[in-house]
Amino acid sequence: MTRILFIFILVFTQAAQSNCRAQEVLNSYRLYNNSPYFAIKSNLLCNITASFNLESEFRLSQRHTLCLPVTYNPLVFANNTQWKHLFVQPELRHWFYGPFQGHFIGLHGHYGEYNVGNINLFKATKEHRYDGYLAGGGISWGYHRILAARWSLEFTVGLGYAYLDYDKYEYPKCGRLVKSSNRHYVGPTKIGLSLVYMIK
Secondary structure, eight states, rough: HHHHHHHHHHHHHHHHHHHHHHHHHHHHHHHOSSOOSSEEEEEEHHHHOOOOOEEEEEESSSSEEEEEEEEOOOOOOOOEEEEEEEEEOOOOEEEEESSSEEEEEEEEEEEEEEEEOTTTTHHHHHHHHEEEEEEEEEEEEEEEEEEEEEEEEEEEEEEEEEEEEEEEEETTTOOOEEEEEEEEEEEEEEEEEEEEEEEO
């Protein structure tokens, strides 16, 4: 009987110690995560269009981040050519391997105000100027590639919906108002190739 009691106490003690070690490992995993907490980015594709942009991203959990990009262009070029806009597109991201690592999918909303005209790339903006706002949302996919300890590149594309409300003017400066209208758009809503600086 004494031998059985001794064996029982020994097994119970070993089980309790194993459980404590497992709990310590779990707690240390929850408390320690080597993923960065914060990142600052600039979309190189926006820079090509002479648009100022800055993006911040915060880690929310083991698999989720919140991304807050802002794009701004106040410039008017020769012949009253303009691509003036203020645009925000917050996005909640789910990472498959952890924040700022590999592939992610996102859910974004967007709002922007614009004043666009005399741009030869499109027939509509070549012949008229549009002044208005847009709002909507969409989904995206992206990939984050680490280059160095704090530097990365990130590629992302997105599809979604936007409601556009605008006043249409003749393209010369102070051209007459042609009409006020709106449009429903479904298609690409996001594209980016960003240089990323991470803060741990």
